[in-house]
Structures are given as structure tokens and as C-alpha cells.
Amino acid sequence: MEISVIPVGGNTMKGGEKMRIGVIVLSLLILVAFTVNALAVGPGKTVEFAGGSAGKVVFDGKAHADKGLKCTDCHSKIFPMKKGEGFKMADINAGKSCGTCHNGEKAFKTNDQADCNKCHKK
Ligand code: HEC
Numbered sequence: 325m326e327i328s329v330i331p332v333g334g335n336t337m338k339g340g341e342k343m344r345i346g347v348i349v350l351s352l353l354i355l356v357a358f359t360v361n362a363l364a365v366g367p368g369k370t371v372e373f374a375g376g377s378a379g380k381v382v383f384d385g386k387a388h389a390d391k392g393l394k395c396t397d398c399h400s401k402i403f404p405m406k407k408g409e410g411f412k413m414a415d416i417n418a419g420k421s422c423g424t425c426h427n428g429e430k431a432f433k434t435n436d437q438a439d440c441n442k443c444h445k446k
């Protein structure tokens with residue numbers, strides 16, 4: 325098979341190369357923009373859970389980042405980096421998910437009636 329070569333002069337060739345480099349630079353910029361955007365999701369992001377009869381729970385990424393927590397403190401050893409089905413209060417009280425920290429040691433505990441509304445809002 326013969327590869328057809330478009331007859332182009334020296335100047336046009338350079339133009340083509342410039343354009344190719346331009347495309348590469350543009351692709352890199354887009355990639356960087358996307359990466360920065362993905363990272364920005366964490367602190368600024370809120371994740372909402374229905375929370376059953378106790379009222380909805382809004383997890384605030386910024387509130388947690390402000391306490392010095394890093395993405396890797398939660399992802400992915402405690403939570404996947406993806407909104408899931410939600411959690412069970414019994415599991416949280418047993419020290420899973422939010423309860424990994426909200427156990428009265430690292431953060432306020434979850435089984436005190438006075439603290440329910442720190443997470444649950446009606
Ligand atoms: C204190 C714990 C915690 C920290 C720290 C944390 N996250 Fe999350 N993140 C969560 C929870 C909880 C969810 C929801 C998981 C679920 O629904 O199972 C979540 C969900 C996400 C999601 C998916 C959101 C969606 O709507 O699908 C992304 C993306 C994410 N986190 C990114 C980050 C990044 C980036 C950082 C660091 C800047 C970060 N998180 C820090 C707890 C945390």
C-alpha cells in the first residue's frame with residue numbers, strides 16, 4: 325500500500341509541526357485543568373445522605389479539610405471516592421465509616437443524644 329504524501333512546501337511543513345505542538349500543549353493544559361478540578365472536588369464538596377427518620381446528613385468536605393484531614397485519611401481505606409448507598413447508624417456506632425473517627429476520640433461521638441443534630445438536620 326502506498327502512503328499518499330500531500331505535496332507541501334517547507335513553510336507549510338513548519339506550520340504543520342507548529343500546529344501539532346500546539347495540539348500537544350493544548351491537550352496537556354486540558355489534562356492539567358481536569359486534574360486540578362478533580363482534586364478541588366474534595367474540600368469544596370458536600371455529600372448528602374438521606375439519614376432516615378433522624379433527618380438528612382450533609383458531609384462537608386471543607387469542614388473536614390479545615391481540620392487538617394487529607395484525602396488519604398479517608399480515601400480509599402474508609403470510603404470509596406464515589407457516592408455510595410449510604411451507611412447504617414449501627415455500623416457507624418460500631419466504629420465503621422464515619423465512626424472510624426466519630427468515636428469520641430478523634431471527633432465527637434455518635435451515640436450521644438445531644439450530638440445527633442451535629443450531623444442530622446431536619
Ligand atoms: C473525613 C473523610 C473524608 C476526607 C478527608 C475526604 N473525603 Fe471524599 N468523601 C468522603 C465521603 C464520606 C464520601 C462519600 C462516600 C460514600 O458515599 O460512600 C466522599 C466522596 C468523595 C467523592 C465522590 C463524590 C460523589 O459525589 O460521587 C470524591 C470525588 C471525593 N470524595 C474526593 C475527595 C478528595 C479529592 C479529598 C481530599 C481533598 C477528599 N475526598 C477527602 C469522605 C472524605
Ligand code: HEC
Nearest residue numbers: 373374375376378410411412413426434435436437440443
Ligand atoms: C458523625 C455524624 C453522625 C452522628 C453524630 C449521628 N449520625 Fe445517624 N447517621 C449518620 C449517617 C452518615 C447516616 C447514614 C445516612 C444515610 O446513608 O442515609 C446515619 C443514619 C442514621 C439513621 C438512619 C437509619 C439507620 O439506622 O441507619 C438513623 C435513624 C440515625 N442515623 C439516628 C441517629 C441518632 C439517634 C443519633 C444520635 C444518638 C445519630 N444518628 C448521630 C451520621 C451521624
Ligand code: HEC
Nearest residue numbers: 381383387391397398402421422424425430431432442443
Ligand atoms: C478521618 C476521620 C473522620 C471521618 C472518617 C469523618 N469525620 Fe467528621 N470530623 C472529623 C474531625 C477531626 C472533625 C472535627 C473535630 C470535631 O468536631 O469533633 C469532624 C467534624 C465533623 C462535623 C462538624 C463539622 C463542623 O462544621 O464543625 C460533622 C457534621 C461531621 N464531622 C460529620 C461526619 C460524617 C457525616 C462523616 C461520615 C460520612 C464523618 N464526619 C467522617 C473527622 C472525621
